[in-house]
Amino acid sequence: MxxxxxxxxxxxxxxxxxxxxxxxxxxxxxxxxxxxxxxxxxxxxxxxxxxxxxxxxxxxxxxxxxxxxxxxxxxxxxxxxxxxxxxxxxxxxxxxxxxxxxxxxxxxxxxxxxxxxxxxxxxxxxxxxxxxxxxxxxxxxxxxxxxxxxxxxxxxxxxxxxxxxxxxxxxxxxxxxxxxxxxxxxxxxxxxxxxxxxxxxxxxxxxxxxxxxxxxxxxxxxxxxxxxxxxxxxxxxxxxxxxxxxxxxxxxxxHPYHPYTQALLHSAPSMDVGSPAVHKHFDIKGELPSPMNPPSGCRFRTRCPYAEERCAQSAPPMVEVSPGYEVACFLYETGHDREKVSHGTGYTVDN
Ligand SMILES: Nc1ncnc2c1ncn2[C@@H]1O[C@H](COP(=O)(O)OP(=O)(O)OP(=O)(O)O)[C@@H](O)[C@H]1O
Ligand SMILES: [Mg+2]
Missing domain, CATH: 3.40.50.300 (P-loop containing nucleotide triphosphate hydrolases)
Incomplete structure (x- = not known):
């Protein structure tokens, strides 16, 4: 080995x-x-x-x-x-x-x-x-x-x-x-x-x-x-x-980047011994769209708190945000809003 x-x-x-x-x-x-x-x-x-x-x-x-x-x-x-x-x-x-x-x-x-x-x-x-x-x-x-x-x-x-x-x-x-x-x-x-x-x-x-x-x-x-x-x-x-x-x-x-990854990770119960089963619950708004009729552009846009007009127009390409690490979100295309999205979250917090 x-x-x-x-x-x-x-x-x-x-x-x-x-x-x-x-x-x-x-x-x-x-x-x-x-x-x-x-x-x-x-x-x-x-x-x-x-x-x-x-x-x-x-x-x-x-x-x-x-x-x-x-x-x-x-x-x-x-x-x-x-x-x-x-x-x-x-x-x-x-x-x-x-x-x-x-x-x-x-x-x-x-x-x-x-x-x-x-x-x-x-x-x-x-x-x-x-x-x-x-x-x-x-x-x-x-x-x-x-x-x-x-x-x-x-x-x-x-x-x-x-x-x-x-x-x-x-x-x-x-x-x-x-x-x-x-x-x-x-x-x-x-x-x-x-x-x-x-x-x-x-x-x-x-x-x-x-x-x-x-x-x-x-x-x-x-x-x-x-x-x-x-x-x-x-x-x-x-x-x-x-x-x-x-x-x-x-x-x-x-350090999750994509708004969906952030929501997923924040809603997962922790495995840490002694910690409560769920710290915080971040609701992803709305229903999961039908895969028969997915949203145009970014498929997550209908539930994304950061969605902009262009998210409906085309699918965001995968952008390398650090070596070997890629995210498909316009927020990271030019680096703008990176701090806000990387460290905060646009989701409703339900303790
Ligand atoms: N043979 C099939 N015919 C029609 N639709 C299908 C077929 N297999 C999967 N699908 C559809 O494709 C999509 C993806 O299904 P898939 O089983 O790959 O999801 P999954 O991520 O493995 O879900 P799970 O976590 O429940 O196992 C779903 O909408 C499913 O209904
Ligand atoms: Mg499966």
Whole structure:
């Protein structure tokens, strides 16, 4: 394992995964065969994941997190954009090349109950992914044993069935099943959301340990800001299919720029021991607009206390406000109002 990289080395590290201007709309059917419109689920999303880094993706329900993950894995096809694995655009890939990519990027889902086959032993559940990739039964079972052990399950569990396990144990099996294909990238989509808090912490620590042990890069999707802060080196905030802010987790949690990120972070319950569950609640005014009819220009403008006329006219571009840290908001385009927005907030405070 390489040691911690210096800031200079960090900026020169080539990303293992890049997404460039990815777009996806889902047609919405009306009566009979007519198409009623389209849900703009992912709009001009770009991201980059550093080797052995963790990029957290946060945002409210329906903002496009899972759609983005499915696009990256090519479980669904984008309308436009690029997904680059070690610099190569994988969107034209077919057949064995695509299978190789899918082996290389494994997903861990929220629900460990539905993602395991209840009729197979844990060992068979894990080994199955290898059988379908042409690995012999003997070798597959040997590897499956190894990865079940790596996720902290006792040897005797191998012949048990998923029905006899707790939620946390099942999620460990799901992680072993992803790891057995020896991927470089794991995409965890709400992987701990269904678990109790104490079990959540154990599974998060397991992710951290496995990441080091197997040199993994992690895309960590969650609506839980505390979980994302704990896990991530970098964070990307999504709102209604678009990226509003991305950069170092430490910087974002200390000093959020975008009015939406500020509101999100201020409304999150604190994880600090001894602190009240919620310090202050910053109401984001109005309803979340329909993704079938998103606001013109900046999609957050209808709920933003700083919205100006031009916010309706065009979408603000991503602006680099400090090295490697980007925000999509006109307030930062020229630097004006930076102090007010960075340190204050335009939201109603409800103590
Ligand atoms: N197959 C589909 N057909 C039509 N609309 C879809 C489809 N999949 C997702 N959507 C819509 O796309 C938008 C983004 O959904 P997505 O599941 O990606 O959000 P999410 O951020 O993962 O939400 P959550 O936090 O609830 O998991 C939503 O409006 C959703 O209803
Ligand atoms: Mg989702």
């Amino acid at each position: 390489p040691g911690k990289r210096s800031e200079k080395e960090e900026c020169c590290v080539k990303p293992i995964l890049e997404v460039v201007n990815l777009n996806k709309e889902f047609p919405v059917k009306g009566m009979w065969w007519q198409t009623k419109g389209a849900v703009s689920a992912v709009k001009d999303v770009s991201l980059s994941l550093k080797p052995q880094g963790t990029l957290g993706i946060v945002g409210e329900s329906g903002c496009g997190k899972s759609t983005l993950a499915r696009l990256i894995l090519r479980l669904i096809e984008p309308d436009s954009g690029e997904v680059r694995l070690r610099g190569d655009d994988i969107l034209p890939y077919k057949g064995s090349k695509l299978l190789q990519v899918r082996k290389n990027m494994q997903m861990v889902f929220q629900n460990p109950y539905s993602s395991l086959n209840p009729k197979m032993t844990l060992l068979e559940n894990v080994a199955f992914n290898l059988y379908v990739n042409g690995v012999s039964k003997h070798d597959a079972r040997k590897k499956a044993h190894h990865y079940l052990e790596a996720v902290g399950l006792p040897k005797a569990f191998a012949e048990r069935y998923p029905g006899s396990l707790s939620g946390g144990q099942r999620q460990r099996v799901a992680i072993a099943r992803a790891l057995v294909l020896e991927p470089d990238i794991i995409i965890a989509d709400e992987a701990v959301s269904a678990l109790d808090k104490s079990v959540q912490a154990q599974v998060l620590n397991l992710f951290q340990d496995l990441k080091k042990e197997f040199s993994l890069s992690l895309l960590f999707i969650s609506h839980d800001l505390n979980v994302v802060e704990y896990m991530s080196d970098e964070v990307m905030v999504m709102y209604l299919g678009t990226v509003v802010e991305k950069g170092s987790a430490q910087q974002m949690y200390a």
